[in-house]
Amino acid sequence: LPEEIGNLMNLRVLDLGYNDIKELPTSIVNLKNLNELYLTYNELEFLPDQFEKLNSLEILDIHSLRLTEFPNVVLKFKNLKQLNLSYNKIESLPEEEIGNYSKLEVLKLSGNKLSSIPNSISNLQNLKELYLESNQIHSLTEEIGNLSKLEVLKLNNNYIKSVPDFIKNLPNLKELDIEDDLSNYNNENNNYNYNPNGVFDRFHMKPISIFDM
Numbered sequence: 001l002p003e004e005i006g007n008l009m010n011l012r013v014l015d016l017g018y019n020d021i022k023e024l025p026t027s028i029v030n031l032k033n034l035n036e037l038y039l040t041y042n043e044l045e046f047l048p049d050q051f052e053k054l055n056s057l058e059i060l061d062i063h064s065l066r067l068t069e070f071p072n073v074v075l076k077f078k079n080l081k082q083l084n085l086s087y088n089k090i091e092s093l094p095e096e097e098i099g100n101y102s103k104l105e106v107l108k109l110s111g112n113k114l115s116s117i118p119n120s121i122s123n124l125q126n127l128k129e130l131y132l133e134s135n136q137i138h139s140l141t142e143e144i145g146n147l148s149k150l151e152v153l154k155l156n157n158n159y160i161k162s163v164p165d166f167i168k169n170l171p172n173l174k175e176l177d178i179e180d181d182l183s184n185y186n187n188e189n190n191n192y193n194y195n196p197n198g199v200f201d202r203f204h205m206k207p208i209s210i211f212d213m
Contacts, residue, residue, distance in 0.1 A: 006030035017041050017061075029053040040064050040084075052076035063087050063108065070094055080104055086131065087111035099123030110134050110154065122146040133157050133177065145169035156180050 001016070006027025014031065017040040024039075029050045036059040045066045051073045059082040060074065067088035074083070075097045081104060090112040099120030101107075106129040114135040121127075122143035129152040130144070137158040144150075145166025153170070156179040167176065 001025050001028075003027045009033065012036065014038070024048065026050055032056060035059065037061070047071040047073050049073050055079065058082070058103075060084070063111075070098075075100065078102070082106040082108075084108040085112070089113055091115070093118055096120050102126065105129065107131070117141055117144070119143045125149065128152065128172075130154070140164050140166070142166045148172065151175065153177070 001021060001024065003025045004027070005025060006029070008031060010033055011031050012033055013036040014034060015038040017038050019042055021039070021042040021044060024044070026048065031054065033056055034054055035056055037054070037057055038061040040061055041064045043066060044062075045068070047062070049072070055077065056079065057077045058079055060077060060080060061082070061084040062071075063084045063086040065088055067085070067090060070085070070090055070093055075094060078100070080101055083101070083104060083106070086108045087110065090109070091114065093109075093114065095118045097120075098118050099122065101124055103126055104124050105126055107124070107127060108129075108131040110131045111134045114132070114137060116137065117132070117140060119141050120143075121141065124147060126149060127147050128149050130147070130150060131152075131154040133154045134157040137155070137160060139160065140155070142165070144153075144164070147170065149172055150170050151172050152175045153173060154175075154177045156177045158181055160178065160181040163178065167173065
């Protein structure tokens with residue numbers, strides 16, 4: 001990628017996906033008006049600290065890279081509305097700082113190695129979509145129940161054994177995916193019925209029954 005890309009001062013959207021890029025030119029930090037940056041499916045192992053100058057970013061898509069930890073520089077982007085870190089090898093999230101994205105509406109963390117989610121996630125009061133599928137999560141913080149605007153919650157393909165009680169505290173939830181998770185059911189005549197503590201009652205959903213064929 002040429003250094004001259006930094007001369008495109010009015011650029012608002014930059015998509016560099018599917019290019020096997022291993023390193024980004026430092027001049028990219030000159031793109032002060034950049035609102036959307038897509039770096040998917042490249043060979044990047046980290047994001048340079050100079051990236052913090054891209055403080056106009058609202059959408060950052062860095063899924064399917066080679067990240068092994070949450071990039072510290074991403075914490076500098078206070079205007080983010082969408083953040084996609086899916087399909088990397090991230091094992092943990094910043095305990096406190098992850099809750100500082102006051103404008104964040106979509107957070108995608110699928111396909112990493114996360115075993116837990118920090119309590120500070122409850123500070124993301126504008127969050128509408130949370131994607132956590134295909135991680136190593138055994139249980140979830142009850143603080144997720146404070147995300148009053150949450151509409152989509154993807155939890156499938158983890159190690160969650162029962163429907164979290166906090167689900168009933170999410171008044172705007174429209175889509176819940178827990179496929180391949182639940183295994184801790186009440187067994188009665190091979191009829192597995194789960195609606196623990198009336199979790200689904202407020203959503204006018206029928207309790208789900210799974211029969212052993």
